[in-house]
Amino acid sequence: MSEACNSCSAAGSCSQDSCPSEPKLTDAQKASHIDKVIAVMSGKGGVGKSSVTGMIAVSLMRQGYKVGVLDADITGPSIPKIFGVSGKAGVSKTGILAPESRGGIKVMSLNLMIETEDDPVILRGPLITQIVTQFYTEVIWGDLDYLLIDLPPGTGDVPITVFQTLPIDGVVMVTSPQSLANMVVRKAIKMVRNYKPPIYGLVENMAYVQCSDCSHRIEVFGKPQGQEEAERMSIPFLGELPLDPELATLSDAGHIEDYQSPVFDQIAKRLAEEVRKHSGEKLA
């Protein structure tokens, strides 16, 4: 009996071993051994989800883990650019080769499969989700401790397919201080609760800007409310991050791996604790 049987009206009379209407979890490409798959999500666009994904990857890599990043934002991909990975991904007999960043983070994105980085990908949902799934089933990720999936904004096709068919261990939610952003992020949190994975916690990005001249803290999107919001939604609060021009500049130059942020290291540490709690394993 599968878990879906519990809520199925035909449970008594059905003789199938597994539910034919329940989506199956997909296997990774056969030469890949991936320990933890973490989705980074927001619901709201532009809260810095890709930067947070990138910095979590960097921080885990600095702790000695093998890390990959799957860019599931097919029509608005950011990951190759911030890691300075360009050119087209290679293909071997057994699968697609994931290029590596300077620091050794494996990266896959549709922008590594098109001729020109600013060519548009004008595709509807079924093709887009097929590409995301193939990035899991056909990319030779090799041995990874962590695969981070950078989800696109919204609660549509891509997150639905990812939560239904990929073996997600947990989710990191990213928000920014506006009530408007939090309203949309709450939609994403409620969506995740329709599926299985735990939410490891909430990161509040763009909480403030520090004036480069007088060090005044400017709350550009209003008063930070991440801690409050995390409590309201009963998920751990991982921390708040400033809007830092240096991160924007390094990301634009493809050098996110050079960014140093003690605040971020704290967030990554808290995240690692949450992952450990949920998996019952020791990470450190």
Place this chain on the structure above:
Amino acid sequence: MSEACNSCSAAGSCSQDSCPSEPKLTDAQKASHIDKVIAVMSGKGGVGKSSVTGMIAVSLMRQGYKVGVLDADITGPSIPKIFGVSGKAGVSKTGILAPESRGGIKVMSLNLMIETEDDPVILRGPLITQIVTQFYTEVIWGDLDYLLIDLPPGTGDVPITVFQTLPIDGVVMVTSPQSLANMVVRKAIKMVRNYKPPIYGLVENMAYVQCSDCSHRIEVFGKPQGQEEAERMSIPFLGELPLDPELATLSDAGHIEDYQSPVFDQIAKRLAEEVRKHSGEKLA
């Protein structure tokens, strides 16, 4: 003969009056008379597309025009909140009633059709695009000079359907200073060029933050490059906007109509000139 015949291999032998494979433009609800339909797009999420849409609407309303805003961001809707419109939209025998903001701007969004504003809308592309189309064909917009369509991020289902089936007169593109954002916005510009509508121009949002303490101008996302980017893509540059905490606070409170911005008025004026150029009509 339709325009599609020019590139069709069966043009010589086909006897159809109109192309059966070419999507048809949809008619608005029968009691609606809409003069200009403008899509506001970015490709990139979180560059403030909804704020820019909202402020264009406010500015046009202040100039005496009748304005409506169609929120096509079905899974991440912002429009009702920034205009302070809540509750459920009514339905009459002839269609869906569009609620009005305090200032008289008509608004339609999926958040006006669900019980709780932060309930997620977990739908795939075909249903999402059907909702967007219905917001055009079944909402009683009445007489409008302008209907603004706030598109979701990306170049997927919703923009495809909107450009294929709604009579879009032109597009406003929104970007922010990061090269990363501009790369994604170029994808959107190239997408629009696959369809018919002209691009009225580019707005660069979040260009800088003015320190509230020492008035220092902080370029949080790096040096603004909107003017340069517009020239590179051969579209008009409509202007740059700061990242202003006051706009965030007013938007969160549902009072975007109270926001005063001389910089924005300039942008709206330039937009109106572009619309006039393309339509050959006098707006003022």
